Structures are given as C-alpha cells and as structure tokens.
Amino acid sequence: MTTPTMEMAIREDSLFSKFGQWCQRDKRGAVSLLVLMIIIGIAIFAPWIAPHSPTEQDFSKMLMAPSAEHWLGTDDLGRDVLSRLIHGTSKSVYAAFLAVGVSLLIGVPIGLLAGFLGGWIDIGISRVIDTLLSFPAIVLAVAVTGAMGIGLTNSMISVGIVFSPHLARLIRARALVIREELYVDAARCFGASTIRLLVKHVTPNAIQPVIVQCTLLLALALLAEASLSFLGLGVQPPDPSWGQMLARAYMYMEITPEQMYAPGLMIMVTALTFNTLGESLRVALDPTMKGL
C-alpha cells in the first residue's frame, strides 16, 4: 500500500521532470536517445546538410581520396561519398521503420487474436509462428523479396513479414494473461464486444513489451536493409543507402579500401543506438523496476 502523500508526489511529477529524472538515472539511455535524434535529424534534413548532390556524377573525379572538397572522397562514378552517406541515412532509417511498421501491422493483430480467442485458432496460429521462427530470417527475407520483386519498399515489407512472428508470439503471451484479468471480465459484463475488448482493454495493456521489442527489431531491420541492399535486392541505383554504398565499396576494395568504413560505422552506431535504447526502455517500462 502506498501512502496518500506518496501517490500525490508521484502525480505531481510532470512528464518533463520525469524525463529529466530518467536521463539522470539512465545516462546510457539518454545518450542513445540523443544520438538517435541526431541520426533522425540527419535523415530528415539530408538535402540541406549534404554538401553535394548524392547522385551527381563527375567522371573527372572518380574514386578520389578524401580531400577538402570531398571529405570522404568520391565513388566510382565521381559522386561525393559524404553526401551519399547523409542521403543514405534517410533511406536506411526509413527502411528500418517501414519494416518494423509492417511487422507491427501483421504481428500485433495476429498475436492478439491467437492469445485472446484461444482454442483452435491459437493452436493453428502458434504452429505457423513456430514454423516461421525456424526459418533463418534473412534467407526468408531474400526469398520473399525475390518473389515480390526487388526494391527497397518490397524488401523491407519482406523483412517486416519475416519479423512479424516475433511480435505475434510476444503479444500472444501477454494477451493470454490479460484475458483472464478482472477488468476484462468486467468490461465483458457491461456488454463490450470482442473488438472493443481487444482495442480498449487488451492492446493497451499488452503493448509495453512490444514497444521494447520494436526498438530492438529496428536494429535488426537496419542490418537486414544493409544486407539486402548489399546483395542488390534493396535500394536500387542511383539511390544511396548504407548497404548499397558498401556494395560499391566492395567492388573497388583494392583501390579505395577506406570507402567502406564510413557506411559500416554508421550502420553499427545506429544499430547500437537502437539496441541501447531498447534495453533502457525495457528497464524504464518494466513494472517490477518502478520506483527504483
């Protein structure tokens, strides 16, 4: 039992001061949030930040070493690598969010239905989830992209499809617990329909672990985009993405080995940021950790 004074104190905390407290408590989380905001900022304002056009070719300046005009050098078509890196940020970040969005759209409703309805529907859906989880993820994404047609959007929809069983399994487990809760029973007694129960009562209470998982999936989706674009199944020329830049750097590795470092580091830093933020969210949202 909490005393009334404590409850009031908690209530008086504004969202802003709560955020400030969280930043102090979890410095690593705060830093990763800052880095993520910078990355998203670069993604949004890419056209204004980039010093050159990402697609403008200059055949007199092919595969140049870093210089004052081209900080990271130029690629095999004389395009400015730094500008491509900056514009690639938007593609890569968009790709990661698209994939996770798709897996949310597919995974959450399916997991909710399986967990909430139970019975044969649950058994059937769970079997499909188990099976899909034994598919090596990127392999399946490559095969689905191949069938749907190559391109950034298609490949990220494939990645989203491939990731959705993870979310479905997670939310199914939560829904299984929540459907037994008293407040769900109460709502049902008041005549709430199944849809209303799912939308108003089950989803808001089941979504927390999903938010954490989504943050971690963003890192995996980013790596998947890089892999698929590297293989030529994702972003199509002349558009830049980090994976696609690595594919070009790979072809000219013996002449300009330094060109592979910047895109690879960007992928690593961004994936690291998503992972760290996910871990921080897990701690911050965990009800058992409240008040610590």
Place this chain on the structure above:
Amino acid sequence: MLLNRFVQAIPIMILATFLVFSLLQLVPGDVAITIAGENASEERIQEIRELYGLNQPFLVQYGNWLLNAIQGDFGDSLLSGEPVLETIFRVFPNTLFVVVYAVILSVVIGVPLGIMASSRPNSKLDGAIMGASSLGVAVPNFWLGMVLVSVFALTWNWFPATGFTSPSDGLSSAIWFATLPAIALCTNGIAEVARQLRSSLVEIHSSQYVRTLHAKGLSPVAILWKHGLKNVSVNLLTVISLLFNKALAATVVVETVFAIPGMGNTIVKAVLEGDFPVVQGAVLAMVVSVILVNLVTDLTYTILDPRIQQV
C-alpha cells in the same frame, strides 16, 4: 519422449514445406510468363504451364511438389538444368563447414569472456566485456568480413581474400580459407554466448546453494566447474542452437563477400535470376537443417538436465 519429440517436429516440417511452396504465390503476375521470359510465344507459355503443372489448382500443385520432394526430387534448376537436390548436396557442406566453424569460435571465445565478466559483476572488466558484446551484436557481419579481407588478406596477406576449398579436398586448406568468414560470422555469437553465460552465472553465484558451498570452503574454481557451468549448460545449449540459425542466415551475405560456393550464395543467385525451384529447394533445406538442430538440442537437454524428461 524421443518419439514424442519426433512426432512434434513432423507438422512443423510439413507446414514449412507449405510455406516454402507458397513463396511462388507471392510472385506478381503469371509465373509461367516469368519462367518463359517476357517475349515467349503463347504456345511456349502454355507448354511451361503444362510442364510445371501451373494450370492445376494450387493445392494440387503443392501436393505433387510435396510428393516429389519427399522422394528427393525438388525439380531442376531453370537455368543450369541441374537437379536441385544435387546442387544442395554440392554446396550445403561448404556452408555447414563455415557455420559450424563460426559456432565453435563463438563458444570457445564467448564462454571464457562470459565467465570472466561474471566473476566480478559490475567491475571494469565486466563493463568492457559487456560493452564489446554490444558492439558484437551491432556490427554488420558482412561489413566486418570486408574489413577483415581488406586488412588481413589484401594488406597483410595472412589469409586468402576470397574463395573456398571444400573440406573433403583437404581439411587444413579448408580451415585456412574459412577462417576469415568464420570470424566475420562469429562476433554476434561470441556476444550472445558471453551475455547469456554472464547473466546465468551471476544469478547462480548469488544463489543460496553457492553461498553454502562457499561457506563449506569449496574453491571458486570448483564451484564454477562443478556447479556453475553444469547448471548453465542448458541455457548455453539454447543459445548455441539459436546461433546456428542466425549464422546460417548470415551466410547469405557473408558468402557473397568471400565468394564461397555455399547455400547463401546459391539462394541469392537463384533469387536474382528467378530460378524458383532452386530457391524453394535451398530455403527448405536450410529450414529442415534448423528444425533438425532444434530437435537434437531438445534431445540433448534431457541428457544435460534429467529434470526436463518429465515434461
């Protein structure tokens, strides 16, 4: 128990074949036209439809495909005409070799790191190891492969840059060629093994029975070997079986970087060329191998931890 577990694996296998076959349904437009090519004549397209049974209902097509697949007939490659099963038998050992090599590296390096980190939780050493494993999870393994090639093969000439020798043609040469790819593949595994081992060991070290053992004067090393590692072996095994799945998936890109004639390379090439029978056969072969590894893992649990048998 044994039989029960086998029976459970069967529906998953069948479902996997269905999902793999359904991939073809995702192809937009008429598959027959895709196979025959854009400019094929109407007769040729009709011929292709007859040949591949595409004019039959979907479930009949699936049934026929499954019947053939059970007998080991996955069809022929549309491009080379080689039976898909022969391709799989030719390239799968190469992939398995690299994957097993990477999993062994993950365990051999990850286990000592995990033990070191857990011996002094929240110390500087622990922080460094856990920080390094965060990097190990975030690094794109094909990029690491490129960096390794650039540094160790092209600059220092310690290892061959690309290519592969089949293990059957000489083990030492095969290990030589597979070392850089295996290193590129194993960072993720090292990180997962170290993290999992650390968290399980920390939990065990703070448990009542370990405190009792300390009180009875058992040395920390004896506690670790006789009680700690024995109790985390089941968790570790779970991680290893997951690693197999992940490393197998990662070969798709890493094999391309190192030009290894393996499953990943085969699938990517087949996808880019629209060689559907090869895609279906190769994906299915990978899924079946994962299901088999999971099966073996589950069976090993019962040996490591007799309590599981009752379930």
